Amino acid sequence: MCGIVGYIGKNNCVKYTLDGLKHLEYRGYDSAGIAIQNKNSIKIIKECGKIKELIKSIEKIKLPESNCAIGHTRWATHGKPNKLNAHPIRTNTVTLVHNGVIENHEILKKELENKNYSFKTQTDTEVVSALMDNYYKKDPIKAIEKTITKLEGSYALGILFKDIKDTIFAVAKNSPLIIGIGEDENFLASDIPAFINHTKNYIILEKDEIAILKKDSVKIVNLKGKPIGKKVETVNWNLETTKKNGFSHYMLKEIFEQPEALKRCFNKRLLKTNVNFEFENLPLEKIKTIKKIHIVACGTAMHAGLIGKSIIEKLTKIPVEVEVASEFRYKDPILNADDLVILISQSGETADTLAALKLAKKRKIFTLAIVNVVASSIARQADSVFYTWAGPEFAVASTKAFTVQVAALYLISLNFAKMLKKIKQEELKKYCELLNEMPSIIKKILKLNDEILNYAKIFYKDKNMFFIGRGLDYCLALEGSLKLKEISYIHSEACKAGELKHGTISLIEKNTPVIVVASQNEIFSKTLTNAKEVISRGANVFLICDETAEIDEKNFKHFLKLPKTIDFLAPLYFIVPLQLFAYHVANLKGCNIDKPRNLAKSVTVE
């Protein structure tokens, strides 16, 4: 993970670099640091913890005026999250920031130790700076080329050479690196929000390309120093999207953005009574041959995939397997030429999902990526991309990105079903009409926020929680449980309601909180029976159902009734109260909601 930035231009680099880092803190917040280039030297300032700690340190010292700096916010992989291991890291002539993991750093370290290099930090990054210093003989491109040829793993590097003034060098492989092109100023960043305040024009740096940034020019060259022509892209969202806009946390803001996110995802694809879009590189002829679909993703995106399995199988009758990417990539999966692999990822950078994509491509299996971040690694490398258009998601806990992933799976399945003539016109019309109502249904649910807060007040002091449901509700229970545990640190477990009696029910005792998700009318009575089973063992049940449910209020003291549509579409909106519940519980506990401990938004390590 980690976020790297660089600034060179007409303004004071410190403010711009720190501003950029603040926007990348979602990528890690174990430590932060900047390196400022001035006339005679490069000054490094680092601090343990979040960017605000670094800012406090910088405020205490008088820094030289400078227009060129690189910066880093860290999610520790190699070495403790302390000040020593914070970046930038310097070895003699080379100062650099790194995002990624150097897998062969131990071997390289030994080689360098034999050349009399000694190491102060426990990081894999120091091996890169030492290696580059070793190769640096006044030719920066050659030094970079020789260094990266020896590196195994992933890296995005922002580099300053001691004797080359007013120039930042950058190179990347399997970690994102974006060059922001401004007027008399240029930027380097792991992600666009770091510079969107200043420019909307950007270039994505690919493998084996080196960027040379000066105040008034950006040159991209190959490893032999030959210039490469690159397309300058333009961001189509704005600064407002990167602010909290009066919400106390990004997570809450993003939960409330769901109606708009859905509208963006539906735009031009979902018509009043039909779906209408094409899949890039995936013609009907190919769709017709698909025998099996594999959905591969991690965490919340995998939960969207589990819901996707039910949707695809119901609408297209194509069998679907869902696997977490970290398992898929190492299990030698059985893949046949006419299979389709669907990768789901908000960031488009998750290392395991990216590796799964590469595995599928290596086996020549068609890959379709459902991705939020435009031009991210997964989006660029998949054969076909379906962008979800949720807009930037900053809170580590994914909310709106999940909802649009589920929406994407409805749209894709309906489109496949239509193309394969597996759905009647009437049925397609009904689903499209109901999907069009989803943004306003979610708006109605958001109005229940205070009611949900009151339920959170009942449960926030508990140490353990269970989420139960059947069928699609079990997938929602998994996601509700993950949301709660990751931000509130309450241990929670999701269980298929019908499975309770095969073991988990022995954990239920007086006042054990059990959140029952019951959106599926067809099996409502079955879920209710399971809920009563835990109530009779003393559980404190919070039932989430729809307005048509008949509940015996003597048994169910805590319940929330949501608008009714049809069982099949419930995952799109039943998730919202679970997100709000997790949010309020964590907030009442005083947790760091947007940046939970040990986590990062973009998991670029395996």
Ligand code: F6R
């Ligand atoms: C949890 C959460 C994570 C991500 C997972 C995959 O709230 O956000 O579980 O879903 O790390 O990330 P992406 O979707 O970026 O591949």
